[in-house]
Amino acid sequence: MVAKKPRIVIVGAGMAGITAANRLYTCSTFKDTFELCVVEGGTRIGGRINTSEFCGDRIEMGATWIHGIGGSPVYKIAQDIHSLDSEQPWECMDGPDEPSTVSEGGFELSPSVVDSISTLFKNLMDYAQGKLLPSSDSTEELDFCKLAAKASKICTSNGGVGGKLSVGSFVRQGLEAYWDSVRDEEEIQGCGKWSRKLLEEAIFSIHENTQRTYTSAGDLSTLDFDAESEYRMFPGEEITIAKGYLTVVESLASVLPHGLIQLGRKVSRIEWQPEGHQSMENGYTHRPVKLHFCDGSVMSADHVIVTVSLGVLKAGIGQDSGMFNPPLPPFKTEAISRLGYGVVNKLFLQLSSSHDGRDADIDKKFPFLQMAFHRPDSDLRHKKIPWWMRRTASICPIYKNSRVLLSWFAGEEALELESLSDEEVISGVSDTLSSFFPQPYKQMKYSNSLPLSNGSVNSVGSLEGSGFKFTKILKSKWGSDPLFLGSYSYVAVGSSGDDLDTLAEPLPKLGNLESADSPPLQILFAGEATHRTHYSTTHGAYFSGIREANRLLHHYNCVGVN
Ligand SMILES: Cc1cc2nc3c(=O)[nH]c(=O)nc-3n(C[C@H](O)[C@H](O)[C@H](O)COP(=O)(O)OP(=O)(O)OC[C@H]3O[C@@H](n4cnc5c(N)ncnc54)[C@H](O)[C@@H]3O)c2cc1C
Numbered sequence: 072m073v074a075k076k077p078r079i080v081i082v083g084a085g086m087a088g089i090t091a092a093n094r095l096y097t098c099s100t101f102k103d104t105f106e107l108c109v110v111e112g113g114t115r116i117g118g119r120i121n122t123s124e125f126c127g128d129r130i131e132m133g134a135t136w137i138h139g140i141g142g143s144p145v146y147k148i149a150q151d152i153h154s155l156d157s158e159q160p161w162e163c164m165d166g167p168d169e170p171s172t173v174s175e176g177g178f179e180l181s182p183s184v185v186d187s188i189s190t191l192f193k194n195l196m197d198y199a200q201g202k203l204l205p206s207s208d209s210t211e212e213l214d215f216c217k218l219a220a221k222a223s224k225i226c227t228s229n230g231g232v233g234g235k236l237s238v239g240s241f242v243r244q245g246l247e248a249y250w251d252s253v254r255d256e257e258e259i260q261g262c263g264k265w266s267r268k269l270l271e272e273a274i275f276s277i278h279e280n281t282q283r284t285y286t287s288a289g290d291l292s293t294l295d296f297d298a299e300s301e302y303r304m305f306p307g308e309e310i311t312i313a314k315g316y317l318t319v320v321e322s323l324a325s326v327l328p329h330g331l332i333q334l335g336r337k338v339s340r341i342e343w344q345p346e347g348h349q350s351m352e353n354g355y356t357h358r359p360v361k362l363h364f365c366d367g368s369v370m371s372a373d374h375v376i377v378t379v380s381l382g383v384l385k386a387g388i389g390q391d392s393g394m395f396n397p398p399l400p401p402f403k404t405e406a407i408s409r410l411g412y413g414v415v416n417k418l419f420l421q422l423s424s425s426h427d428g429r430d431a432d433i434d435k436k437f438p439f440l441q442m443a444f445h446r447p448d449s450d451l452r453h454k455k456i457p458w459w460m461r462r463t464a465s466i467c468p469i470y471k472n473s474r475v476l477l478s479w480f481a482g483e484e485a486l487e488l489e490s491l492s493d494e495e496v497i498s499g500v501s502d503t504l505s506s507f508f509p510q511p512y513k514q515m516k517y518s519n520s521l522p523l524s525n526g527s528v529n530s531v532g533s534l535e536g537s538g539f540k541f542t543k544i545l546k547s548k549w550g551s552d553p554l555f556l557g558s559y560s561y562v563a564v565g566s567s568g569d570d571l572d573t574l575a576e577p578l579p580k581l582g583n584l585e586s587a588d589s590p591p592l593q594i595l596f597a598g599e600a601t602h603r604t605h606y607s608t609t610h611g612a613y614f615s616g617i618r619e620a621n622r623l624l625h626h627y628n629c630v631g632v633n
């Protein structure tokens with residue numbers, strides 16, 4: 072009797088799934104070792120990589136940046152396939168302009184005020200991420216370390232959620248410690264109804280809001296402080312991919328034979344055999360895993376690599392879902408429940424080419440606008456600004472002189488954005504901008520040295536009487552799409568890096584007595600959320616795909632082939 076080739080089914084055609092397929096296929100094909108297929112619930116490959124087009128420009132609805140080019144496998148592929156250059160302009164092709172920071176009500180804040188708070192925030196995050204080491208030659212840094220150490224000590228003794236320190240409470244304590252340390256300095260005047268302290272807090276919030284979009288923690292008080300220092304970034308600049316992020320995934324998929332990736336194949340249930348014996352019933356060898364699809368079809372497999380998002384796993388272990396039968400063991404479901412997974416969305420808006428019917432060349436460049444909002448409890452809040460805009464850090468053209476603007480949203484605001492109509496979004500953004508560029512034009516400049524000077528001319532000032540009109544918008548919908556149910560994972564307060572490792576463990580669990588006779592490596596887990604130090608990224612997903620492919624290659628002694 073001819074032995075059947077082991078069948079490996081990969082669930083999901085995102086970066087992790089396609090990478091695993093690429094590795095398994097290229098490392099074993101000449102030996103013809105496996106039967107391999109990728110089943111994808113959606114109608115396209117790429118998953119959370121979703122390169123699209125808006126108003127003639129190539130844009131990214133999902134993954135956007137190569138986070139550090141030094142040592143990034145994504146960078147290497149993009150370079151090899153010549154995806155880093157394009158004739159056409161692309162999203163973030165040029166480094167960002169100097170931001171114009173404007174407060175609600177329309178005061179443009181001078182860089183000297185903004186920079187000291189921006190540096191404070193950056194230092195606090197560097198400290199949290201373990202990047203800031205006290206150096207003897209820099210007294211400034213040394214002072215800062217004391218400040219940060221004090222902040223983390225205060226936080227620890229106060230306790231965060233469940234007695235553990237969050238990034239949110241750490242940075243806020245850092246701000247308080249900063250205020251304490253500068254209290255003796257001469258009181259500097261605020262502007263309008265803004266006091267100096269309120270302005271500084273509003274600038275600080277811009278950075279907190281940016282950090283929410285980086286981490287996908289809807290609120291930084293849910294982001295674990297200790298885990299922050301385990302996260303690794305590649306060195307070097309951060310860049311976008313000129314020909315689109317999708318070209319990287321397409322390149323990995325291009326070696327796979329036609330038909331190996333099956334689209335429109337949504338898995339509804341995975342049956343597996345955690346305990347032995349079943350595999351020998353009727354006296355012949357069964358494939359131990361059974362995949363049930365939404366269309367009612369069934370496929371058997373020896374090994375399944377599950378790459379669905381942490382959000383889909385969280386929903387899948389819920390009472391009424393039962394994605395796994397029997398359910399995943401408690402050590403697995405507990406890690407899945409504890410880890411954080413949030414929503415981040417991108418909003419693209421097209422500025423109408425000539426607002427107020429004026430000549431197009433009068434239209435001035437839209438700045439890299441950072442928005443300093445009033446506190447939630449302030450009476451000075453402009454009533455017309457909708458709540459879902461109030462934690463938006465910035466609005467910025469996608470490249471110099473582009474008429475397409477981009478904003479990032481996180482948390483509840485990102486989820487709300489998905490449910491709004493295009494008209495509601497346009498009027499909410501327009502109302503917000505009219506508060507930052509008030510009419511008639513009365514912009515004031517706030518700086519450290521000069522008390523107040525009205526009507527200073529600058530890039531923001533040139534947008535006088537703007538009344539911005541938008542013709543069209545495009546927004547991502549990662550939170551409500553059932554194939555993603557969110558954007559990326561983070562280590563929530565109450566979880567740790569160990570949970571990310573736990574997520575990566577294959578089933579049945581090794582050395583478990585009950586599963587001693589059960590076929591090994593039935594369910595393997597890859598995907599962004601299974602990488603301890605590079606979670607939340609495309610390269611984390613890539614590494615996880617390599618890892619699980621290698622696990623199977625080792626198991627079948629196919630190593631050293633490459
Ligand atoms: C808005 C946004 C911005 C981002 N920005 C960046 C960035 O700048 N840089 C960066 O490195 N990363 C970024 N990321 C994160 C990055 O996109 C992800 O970490 C990475 O793409 C995840 O890949 P994956 O293979 O783990 O998961 P996915 O891409 O989610 O792949 C899983 C696949 O499984 C499929 N699937 C789900 N359920 C089923 C089912 N039941 N049956 C069959 N198939 C199913 C899905 O359709 C999907 O294709 C961003 C993500 C978002 C959403």
Ligand SMILES: *[C@@H]1O[C@H](CO)[C@@H](O)[C@H](O)[C@H]1NC(C)=O
Nearest residue numbers: 513514515522523524525526
């Ligand atoms: C700025 O303008 C406001 C009203 O337009 C006026 O009350 C105020 O005195 C002006 N401030 C300066 C410094 O000119």
Ligand SMILES: *[C@@H]1O[C@H](CO)[C@@H](O)[C@H](O)[C@H]1NC(C)=O
Nearest residue numbers: 121123124132547548549552
């Ligand atoms: C992916 O991009 C398309 C536009 O090309 C968009 O319609 C779709 O909603 C995007 N997916 C998500 C989950 O945002």
